[in-house]
Amino acid sequence: MSHDHHDERPRLTPEQTAAALNPPAGRNGGDLVVETLQGLGATTVFGLPGQHALGMFDALRRSCLTYIGLRVENNAGFAADAYGRITGEVAPLLLSTGPGALTSLAALQEAAAASAPVLAISSQIPVAGLGGGRHGYLHELRDQKASFRDVVKSVHTVRTASQIPSAIAAAWESALTAPHGPVWIEIPQDVLLAETTVPVVSAMDAAPRELYARPELTAVAADLLSKAERPAIIAGGGVVRSDASGKLLALAEKLDAPVVTTFGGKGAFPWEHPLSLQSWLEDRYTTDFLESADVLLVIGSGLGELSSNYHTFAPRGRVIQIEADAGKLESNHPALGIHADAREALSDLLEAVERREDPSAPERVRTVLEAVRDRIAAQELTLEQRLIASVRGALPDASPSFWDMTILAYWAWSAFDARHPNTMHSAQGAGGLGYGFPAALGAAAADRTRPVLAVSGDGGAMYSIAELATARQYDLPVTWLIVDDGGYGILREYMTGAFGEATATELSRPDFVALAESFGVPAVRTTPESLTADLAASLAAPGPSVVVLPALLRMFEPTHL
Numbered sequence: 001m002s003h004d005h006h007d008e009r010p011r012l013t014p015e016q017t018a019a020a021l022n023p024p025a026g027r028n029g030g031d032l033v034v035e036t037l038q039g040l041g042a043t044t045v046f047g048l049p050g051q052h053a054l055g056m057f058d059a060l061r062r063s064c065l066t067y068i069g070l071r072v073e074n075n076a077g078f079a080a081d082a083y084g085r086i087t088g089e090v091a092p093l094l095l096s097t098g099p100g101a102l103t104s105l106a107a108l109q110e111a112a113a114a115s116a117p118v119l120a121i122s123s124q125i126p127v128a129g130l131g132g133g134r135h136g137y138l139h140e141l142r143d144q145k146a147s148f149r150d151v152v153k154s155v156h157t158v159r160t161a162s163q164i165p166s167a168i169a170a171a172w173e174s175a176l177t178a179p180h181g182p183v184w185i186e187i188p189q190d191v192l193l194a195e196t197t198v199p200v201v202s203a204m205d206a207a208p209r210e211l212y213a214r215p216e217l218t219a220v221a222a223d224l225l226s227k228a229e230r231p232a233i234i235a236g237g238g239v240v241r242s243d244a245s246g247k248l249l250a251l252a253e254k255l256d257a258p259v260v261t262t263f264g265g266k267g268a269f270p271w272e273h274p275l276s277l278q279s280w281l282e283d284r285y286t287t288d289f290l291e292s293a294d295v296l297l298v299i300g301s302g303l304g305e306l307s308s309n310y311h312t313f314a315p316r317g318r319v320i321q322i323e324a325d326a327g328k329l330e331s332n333h334p335a336l337g338i339h340a341d342a343r344e345a346l347s348d349l350l351e352a353v354e355r356r357e358d359p360s361a362p363e364r365v366r367t368v369l370e371a372v373r374d375r376i377a378a379q380e381l382t383l384e385q386r387l388i389a390s391v392r393g394a395l396p397d398a399s400p401s402f403w404d405m406t407i408l409a410y411w412a413w414s415a416f417d418a419r420h421p422n423t424m425h426s427a428q429g430a431g432g433l434g435y436g437f438p439a440a441l442g443a444a445a446a447d448r449t450r451p452v453l454a455v456s457g458d459g460g461a462m463y464s465i466a467e468l469a470t471a472r473q474y475d476l477p478v479t480w481l482i483v484d485d486g487g488y489g490i491l492r493e494y495m496t497g498a499f500g501e502a503t504a505t506e507l508s509r510p511d512f513v514a515l516a517e518s519f520g521v522p523a524v525r526t527t528p529e530s531l532t533a534d535l536a537a538s539l540a541a542p543g544p545s546v547v548v549l550p551a552l553l554r555m556f557e558p559t560h561l
Contacts, residue, residue: 012202020199027200029192030055032164033121034063035201039165040172042092044445046080048073050096052123052139055192057094068445068474070438071466073100077107077118078435079442081182084116085425086400086446088241090175095122097189098139101147106432108151111182113429114264115241115325117175118182120152121168126190127159144186153181159188161196169206177208178324178341180241211324213340213348221320221336222352224295230317231257231356232277232293236307237264238300238324242343245269245421248299251350256358257297258365260286262307263428265300267418274362278369280414282309284559285371289364293317298335300342302328306413306428310560322346376556383528384408384553388415390528391455391481394535399450400425400443404436406457407489407553414556434463437480441467444476451477451539458484458509465510468519471544479538480546482512485553493555516546523548 012020033056037045044066049057060067070076073095080091095101101122111118124130124144125137132142141147145155154174156167164187171183225231239248239261245268252259252275259269260277269276280286287309290296294317301307302323311332319335321328322345329337338345376385388411395401397419403409403426418424425443427435440454456464461482471478483489487506495502516523523546526534531549538545 008205010203010205016202023197023199026195028055028059028195029161029164029187030057030059031062032161032196032198032201033168033187033192034059034065036165036168036204037092038063038065039201039204040090040169040206042090044068044083045092045094046070046076046083046442047094048076048096048100050100050123052097052125052189053094053100053192055189056121056123066445068441068470070441070470073103074107074434075438075464075467077104077120078110078438079445080118081107081111081114081116082402082425082439082442083446084111084118084180085114086422086443088117088243090117090119090172091442093118093120095120096139097123097125097144098141100139101144105147105151106430108148108182108184110427110430110432110435112151112153115179115181115237117180119168119171119175120182120184122184122186123192124157124186124188127188130157130159130188145184148184151182152184154183156183156185158185158191161191161194161198165201165204169204172206173208176206178211178242179238210344211339211341213322213338213345215348217336217338218345218348218352221297221338222349224318224320224336225255225257225297225349226354226356228295228356230293231255231295231297232290233257233259234262234290234296234298234301234303234307235259235265235268236262236299236301238342239265239268240421242300242341243421244343244346247343247346247350249273251346251353254350254353254355256356256361258289258361260290262301263413263426266413266416266424267421271417271419275365277365280372281307282414282558282560283372283375284309285368285375287313287559289368291316295320298322299346300324303332308332312560379556381554381556383551384411385415386528387531387551387553388412390531391453391535392417393532394539395453396450396539399423399452399539401453401455402426402436402439402443404454404456404460405431405433405490406455406460406483407493407555408455408483410490410555412455433460436460437464437478438467440478440480441471441476444478445474448477451479453539454478454480456480456482457489458482458486458512459488459507461512462509465515468516468521468544472520475543477542478544479535480544481535482546482548483553484509484512484548484550489553490555512546512548521546525550
């Protein structure tokens with residue numbers, strides 16, 4: 001295994017040496033945090049200040065980092081998550097101690113589930129208070145990092161200023177090592193505030209090592225696929241994150257193998273391709289087809305609850321599973337488990353497999369998709385299908401969309417054509433409410449050249465109303481579609497189905513149009529008939545906007561019961 005890039009010793013120029021010998025006066029631990037982030041290549045940070053963290057926030061003033069401040073820490077976490085997903089780069093998230101840090105936990109759980117590289121840096125009570133004694137400091141927890149250890153990939157505690165650059169670099173590498181994920185650092189208040197003579201941090205290398213497939217496993221996988229009679233492929237979020245959709249397309253065409261993308265893998269394979277089974281995973285016709293494959297290649301997916309039609313999927317053939325998260329290998333089905341990054345593994349497979357011709361594959365794909373379409377058509381859900389088509393018609397192909405946990409999003413997982421990889425994202429990893437709008441703000445901060453769409457229900461929207469102020473303050477090009485059905489629509493359906501009636505699902509809500517306008521954000525109330533035009537106009541206008549659609553939507557019938 002090569003470690004070459006770790007052996008390149010950094011050297012200072014004479015100018016850098018002079019600067020190191022004479023660091024500017026008045027710097028503190030906060031400056032070391034900000035300098036390290038800059039040295040690692042960060043350009044944008046998200047967060048929300050708090051008393052213990054002021055040393056970090058003051059240092060932003062002396063940096064060239066762009067700061068996007070949100071109004072709730074959990075929303076700042078969602079924004080950082082989306083920035084990480086869209087760019088593939090680490091998204092720093094600056095937080096305060098105790099309540100400020102803990103409020104980000106649900107967002108960090110989503111980042112962990114979706115493998116988004118978020119670097120959360122929180123303050124901590126002064127060094128003297130570390131160790132679990134009860135000193136009565138403001139924001140004190142017995143063991144703050146214990147709250148994060150189960151959620152993030154790695155936790156790091158700093159006790160002195162000289163530890164800051166190394167701790168941040170280690171966390172950065174952890175966040176970017178496949179599978180990507182959130183990491184967490186805590187730095188005591190007094191360390192952030194104390195003046196330091198540690199030299200200014202220069203460029204740092206925290207590049208992760210590549211995760212390659214073992215060649216003997218690639219050889220076995222290639223042999224199985226080359227000799228298969230009915231191979232099929234399930235492509236998950238790992239394909240999108242490793243930018244491997246081109247390799248996936250080449251492999252599928254070389255093998256004539258039909259491809260299904262998971263909800264996290266939306267856009268990994270062209271929707272209208274003759275080999276595309278699209279994303280109808282919660283459908284028995286799709287499940288049956290995948291079960292009938294004699295060799296099933298699963299790339300970048302753990303085949304969790306949603307990807308397995310609620311664990312009703314029972315493959316009859318050989319399964320090959322390529323997964324960067326070792327804990328997901330064979331966690332649900334026996335397989336030839338290959339621990340590797342999707343891009344590297346696909347590249348190796350592409351070279352190793354022999355071309356196989358199967359003229360019947362497109363016809364078999366068409367048969368499944370027609371059966372799915374007929375099943376949905378029999379349920380008279382024309383409004384829902386029309387709304388999905390309207391959103392697709394209004395949204396530019398290259399624009400990203402961020403979907404909250406709402407009925408229209410549940411439809412979109414299966415039915416929405418994400419025309420480019422890495423453009424459709426949702427909170428289906430952890431399944432928490434409130435993701436859509438703050439995540440869209442994070443994506444817009446990453447790239448202001450194209451409009452971004454957020455989709456929420458009225459229940460999820462109430463989690464994020466405060467961020468209308470953020471959208472306006474930074475003039476972010478996000479259009480927020482709020483589908484207002486007067487409650488938690490999907491829970492209303494689940495409860496009515498299970499118990500005959502719904503409890504705790506009906507919500508009083510504001511006039512969303514008037515509310516948005518009170519923040520200085522233009523808003524419009526639309527109808528199913530005018531949605532395409534209103535949404536397109538809002539997306540084309542600069543800055544933030546809100547489109548409110550009063551509509552009562554229904555889900556298609558499940559097939560796993």
